[in-house]
Amino acid sequence: xxxxxxxxxxxxxxxxxxxxxxxxxxxxxxxxxxxxxxxxxxxxxxxxxxxxxxxxxxxxxxxxxxxxxxxxxxxxxxxxxxxxxxxxxxxxxxxxxxxxxxxxxxxxxxxxxxxxxxxxxxxxxxxxxxxxxxxxxxxxxxxxxxxxxxxxxxxxxxxxxxxxxxxxxxxxxxxxxxxxxxxxxxxxxxxxxxxxxxxxxxxxxxxxxxxxxxxxxxxxxxxxxxxxxxxxxxxxxxxxxxxxxxxxxxxxxxxxxxxxxxxxxxxxxxxxxxxxxxxxxxxxxxxxxxxxxxxxxxxxxxxxxxxxxxxxxxxxxxxxxxxxxxxxxxxxxxxxxxxxxxxxxxxxxxxxxxxxxxxxxxxxxxxxxxxxxxxxxxxxxxxxxxxxxxxxxxxxxxxxxxxxxxxxxxxxxxxxxxxxxxxxxxxxxxxxxxxxxxxxxxxxxxxxxxxxxxxxxxxxxxxxxxxxxxxxxxxxxxxxxxxxxxxxxxxxxxxxxxxxxxxxxxxxxxxxxxxxxxxxxxxxxxxxxxxxxxxxxxxxxxxxxxxxxxxxxxxxxxxxxxxxxxxxxxxxxxxxxxxxxxxxxxxxxxxxxxxxxxxxxxxxxxxxx
Amino acid sequence: xxxxxxxxxxxxxxxxxxxxxxxxxxxxxxxxxxxxxxxxxxxxxxxxxxxxxxxxxxxxxxxxxxxxxxxxxx
Numbered sequence: 001x002x003x004x005x006x007x008x009x010x011x012x013x014x015x016x017x018x019x020x021x022x023x024x025x026x027x028x029x030x031x032x033x034x035x036x037x038x039x040x041x042x043x044x045x046x047x048x049x050x051x052x053x054x055x056x057x058x059x060x061x062x063x064x065x066x067x068x069x070x071x072x073x074x075x076x077x078x079x080x081x082x083x084x085x086x087x088x089x090x091x092x093x094x095x096x097x098x099x100x101x102x103x104x105x106x107x108x109x110x111x112x113x114x115x116x117x118x119x120x121x122x123x124x125x126x127x128x129x130x131x132x133x134x135x136x137x138x139x140x141x142x143x144x145x146x147x148x149x150x151x152x153x154x155x156x157x158x159x160x161x162x163x164x165x166x167x168x169x170x171x172x173x174x175x176x177x178x179x180x181x182x183x184x185x186x187x188x189x190x191x192x193x194x195x196x197x198x199x200x201x202x203x204x205x206x207x208x209x210x211x212x213x214x215x216x217x218x219x220x221x222x223x224x225x226x227x228x229x230x231x232x233x234x235x236x237x238x239x240x241x242x243x244x245x246x247x248x249x250x251x252x253x254x255x256x257x258x259x260x261x262x263x264x265x266x267x268x269x270x271x272x273x274x275x276x277x278x279x280x281x282x283x284x285x286x287x288x289x290x291x292x293x294x295x296x297x298x299x300x301x302x303x304x305x306x307x308x309x310x311x312x313x314x315x316x317x318x319x320x321x322x323x324x325x326x327x328x329x330x331x332x333x334x335x336x337x338x339x340x341x342x343x344x345x346x347x348x349x350x351x352x353x354x355x356x357x358x359x360x361x362x363x364x365x366x367x368x369x370x371x372x373x374x375x376x377x378x379x380x381x382x383x384x385x386x387x388x389x390x391x392x393x394x395x396x397x398x399x400x401x402x403x404x405x406x407x408x409x410x411x412x413x414x415x416x417x418x419x420x421x422x423x424x425x426x427x428x429x430x431x432x433x434x435x436x437x438x439x440x441x442x443x444x445x446x447x448x449x450x451x452x453x454x455x456x457x458x459x460x461x462x463x464x465x466x467x468x469x470x471x472x473x474x475x476x477x478x479x480x481x482x483x484x485x486x487x488x489x490x491x492x493x494x495x496x497x498x499x500x501x502x503x504x505x506x507x508x509x510x511x512x513x514x515x516x517x518x519x520x521x522x523x524x525x526x527x528x529x530x531x532x533x534x535x536x537x538x539x540x541x542x543x544x545x546x547x548x549x550x551x552x553x554x555x556x557x558x559x560x561x562x563x564x565x566x567x568x569x570x571x572x573x574x575x576x577x578x579x580x581x582x583x584x585x586x587x588x589x590x591x592x593x594x595x596x597x598x599x600x601x602x603x604x605x606x607x608x609x
Numbered sequence: 610x611x612x613x614x615x616x617x618x619x620x621x622x623x624x625x626x627x628x629x630x631x632x633x634x635x636x637x638x639x640x641x642x643x644x645x646x647x648x649x650x651x652x653x654x655x656x657x658x659x660x661x662x663x664x665x666x667x668x669x670x671x672x673x674x675x676x677x678x679x680x681x682x683x
């Protein structure tokens with residue numbers, strides 16, 4: 001099948017059986033691959049009500065049709081599962097080199113099911129697929145294990161691992177790869193840990209069948225050239241995502257002290273030029289990337305190497321914790337990576353605890369002796385370790401995420417537990433940005449930015465405006481950006497370099513031999529969006545509008561300081577935005593897709609509407 | 610010889626599609642943006658010869674300044 005590996009690899013960890021199945025052509029025609037394929041498999045294979053950490057839940061590791069090809073940014077893959085953090089859909093994308101090896105080995109998806117009786121790792125060398133003992137690796141950090149497996153198996157193997165956080169079932173454990181790339185959000189690493197799967201090592205030597213090699217090569221090379229010649233190329237390559245830190249700070253979007261403010265008085269100490277000059281060693285890119293946004297860094301202060309921090313980590317382990325030293329942020333970043341924790345959720349959980357501490361709700365006995373004031377990096381480092389190991393009362397509490405932690409502690413702390421659907425919000429303050437707030441409220445994994453990011457749009461059209469056009473913009477972005485995750489390529493070439501969207505459909509047509517228009521691709525992306533919505537409807541009892549509620553922090557409390565000082569989004573404005581959104585999506589007032597909408601998208605039969 | 614201002618991406622919508630503007634030296638970048646009608650808050654990145662500078666920077670004669678908006682976040 002042109003454009004695809006051609007097979008799905010099924011690995012049952014309970015009984016050790018491994019089977020190869022042909023990739024169904026009609027499924028990839030309807031869902032493309034990557035995120036779309038993962039969502040389809042999650043819907044069809046995981047029984048309703050499955051315990052996210054039990055044997056019935058599955059982890060789907062899916063490449064996209066563009067993954068591993070010449071198309072720029074073709075280094076992306078998707079991890080889908082039922083989230084142990086939120087109880088709903090989890091889909092996390094990851095860059096690096098792994099997706100190409102999986103594709104070259106001939107697989108469009110790896111289905112991990114059951115639970116192994118003992119720790120194992122999955123070895124894939126084309127058709128040779130084995131579960132190998134990993135008792136000796138249990139407890140190892142991510143970087144250490146990746147290095148060890150590369151030493152043992154060979155540098156050409158690409159490795160994904162979990163750290164101790166995944167083993168200890170921290171609800172937001174991540175999957176690590178390529179010494180600094182993560183599938184970060186929603187607890188995909190937690191599910192891997194529950195399955196006692198410590199690592200995946202893959203080498204592939206096959207190719208990707210292409211329907212029209214000459215045309216695909218022409219489109220891919222043209223797109224590549226357009227990226228290299230883009231006016232923003234130099235800036236993005238030099239600074240990566242860190243380049244936006246100063247702008248976020250200026251515009252009240254940089255999360256500060258648990259999102260109490262969007263501006264950080266120590267901000268200039270963590271801006272991109274300081275980062276580049278002080279700690280960056282070299283640039284680091286994913287497979288097929290013309291714009292290496294990854295920055296490999298060395299902190300002399302802590303004597304550690306780390307890929308990063310990138311912007312989200314800078315915000316969530318930096319300003320949101322009141323930390324204004326780029327080397328301290330790099331250290332916290334490195335700890336999270338080695339231990340296998342999502343930096344965004346870790347930052348959100350610690351920021352919530354710091355606010356509790358400063359408000360007298362947590363005392364020093366409860367923090368295990370840590371002086372948990374905002375800005376105290378020396379308390380953050382051991383707390384990260386305690387979370388990853390569920391050590392002490394506070395470490396164990398924060399390991400569950402802010403929603404559960406606040407429910408246990410109470411005393412009003414739910415008001416500053418900054419999450420949507422149980423997922424900690426990523427690094428954009430939304431006191432005064434109604435499109436971005438709506439994006440967070442409706443994103444299909446929880447409060448994450450990668451499905452839609454609209455702060456520049458908010459500023460351009462009026463930050464506090466409440467209009468149908470704003471809801472339409474969020475929906476438009478929620479179709480385009482996740483489409484990239486279905487295709488298996490990075491969105492940054494489009495969103496930041498301005499790569500024309502006109503390249504994608506011709507590339508897919510030449511690659512697969514199936515005639516795709518841009519509208520066809522968007523229609524599929526909308527189908528996937530509604531399917532992930534239906535996963536929530538199926539898995540969460542009573543799911544509805546209240547699950548799209550904004551964090552109280554942004555609709556009940558004004559921001560403090562900076563350009564958004566005193567600003568917040570009135571609750572009725574947030575609800576009005578939600579009304580616009582549901583109406584345009586073809587969802588009922590309770591946030592559930594109508595039968596007509598599901599029918600229009602070809603989902604009615606699948607979901608039994 | 611003045612200063613060349615290059616708006617990138619959708620910022621050109623504010624300059625009637627012009628992708629290079631020749632301006633007199635003596636203004637800060639922020640003042641130049643105001644003058645040509647680009648809202649300074651939309652500009653996230655100001656580059657001078659490959660280096661980041663702030664919007665308070667005052668370009669010298671003959672320099673080229675590129676201004677970029679952020680459309681995608683981190």
